[in-house]
Amino acid sequence: MVELDVQTERRDCVTFVAATVRNDGRTGRRVTLRTGLDPVWPPRRQGVPAAGWSGDRVTLTVAAGRERGVGFATPAAPDEPVLTVVEAVAVAGDEECREPTPEHVVRALGDPTPPADAVPVLGTDAATTEEEPR
Amino acid sequence: MRVAVTGGKGGVGKSTVAYNLGAVTDAVVVDGDLGMADLPGSAGPDLHDVLADRADPVEAVREGGPVDMLPCGRSLAGARAANVRGLVDAVRSVERAYGDVVVDCPAGLAADAGMPLLAADRTVLVALPDAFALPDALRTRALARELDAGLAQVVLNRTGTNPPRAAVERALGAPVTTVPESDPLARATATGQPVTATAPDSAAAEAFHALAAAITPPRRGARRTRRGR
Numbered sequence: 001m002v003e004l005d006v007q008t009e010r011r012d013c014v015t016f017v018a019a020t021v022r023n024d025g026r027t028g029r030r031v032t033l034r035t036g037l038d039p040v041w042p043p044r045r046q047g048v049p050a051a052g053w054s055g056d057r058v059t060l061t062v063a064a065g066r067e068r069g070v071g072f073a074t075p076a077a078p079d080e081p082v083l084t085v086v087e088a089v090a091v092a093g094d095e096e097c098r099e100p101t102p103e104h105v106v107r108a109l110g111d112p113t114p115p116a117d118a119v120p121v122l123g124t125d126a127a128t129t130e131e132e133p134r
Numbered sequence: 135m136r137v138a139v140t141g142g143k144g145g146v147g148k149s150t151v152a153y154n155l156g157a158v159t160d161a162v163v164v165d166g167d168l169g170m171a172d173l174p175g176s177a178g179p180d181l182h183d184v185l186a187d188r189a190d191p192v193e194a195v196r197e198g199g200p201v202d203m204l205p206c207g208r209s210l211a212g213a214r215a216a217n218v219r220g221l222v223d224a225v226r227s228v229e230r231a232y233g234d235v236v237v238d239c240p241a242g243l244a245a246d247a248g249m250p251l252l253a254a255d256r257t258v259l260v261a262l263p264d265a266f267a268l269p270d271a272l273r274t275r276a277l278a279r280e281l282d283a284g285l286a287q288v289v290l291n292r293t294g295t296n297p298p299r300a301a302v303e304r305a306l307g308a309p310v311t312t313v314p315e316s317d318p319l320a321r322a323t324a325t326g327q328p329v330t331a332t333a334p335d336s337a338a339a340e341a342f343h344a345l346a347a348a349i350t351p352p353r354r355g356a357r358r359t360r361r362g363r
Contacts, residue, residue: 100223
């Protein structure tokens with residue numbers, strides 16, 4: 001149901017872990033992943049660990065048929081199990097709807113459509129929007 | 135793969151990067167600049183028509199040119215009729231039919247710049263080395279992350295002899311590809327050709343091959359399959 005694809009890259013004594021979680025099922029799933037690496041440097045937003053991170057675990061919701069990415073860094077070498085799926089529970093439909101939708105994007109950033117006044121109307125007032133004759 | 139080529143600022147070379155990246159990865163390039171399209175266009179249905187529900191996105195793809203394109207119209211009336219909310223479905227339809235898609239984003243951070251990030255699964259951010267607009271780049275990166283199209287690569291475009299690669303890598307936390315200031319690239323762009331076709335051995339062409347390799351890392355466990363065509 002849930003397919004985990006993990007890649008690691010070690011650079012300058014830091015291991016970068018990048019994974020995708022794919023949900024091939026028909027319902028959304030809340031997936032909890034655990035890493036055996038210690039310490040974990042989770043991604044941070046404004047200095048705080050990103051949503052879903054807690055210690056060596058991260059929880060994320062993957063909608064049906066979709067995939068999501070997750071990643072972290074650690075100074076440890078990638079010997080331990082890098083990431084394993086601890087739990088993948090089905091979630092109710094409305095919880096999936098928290099994924100951003102086109103409507104969310106327009107609401108947050110504003111509709112880019114040019115205003116009607118900016119669009120020249122052919123025939124009626126085209127003369128006022130055209131350049132003056134030279 | 136659905137790549138958004140973005141940058142926040144205008145005039146940094148987003149369209150040039152998108153077009154050449156499309157050529158190297160054999161992707162369909164979608165001109166997502168609804169208000170100021172600048173990729174090569176031609177007669178026929180375009181993205182404005184697709185977003186106004188007047189054309190099918192797959193049928194609006196032009197084959198036969200140097201790069202498969204879904205061009206965008208250039209009229210204000212077309213931009214007004216287009217509903218940007220439809221971009222996500224249009225990009226997915228093109229991906230299902232053709233495989234990889236590269237979306238050229240408009241400048242700014244209104245919904246027409248945000249929507250390609252929602253449609254994409256990874257982002258390439260284009261910046262200039264001397265006029266590096268860090269706040270713009272950081273805001274665009276934050277938005278890309280929120281919309282699940284994490285920053286895959288930064289392109290420092292039109293670099294000179296000593297590009298500030300390390301400083302940009304540190305500031306944005308993403309690997310950097312540099313595209314040098316290049317006459318072959320300028321000539322190719324002026325004639326609507328990818329530089330990989332007109333000057334395959336140039337440094338610019340090599341840079342776009344490196345960019346393509348960097349954003350499509352070999353995947354373990356899962357093989358990418360190309361559909362359609």
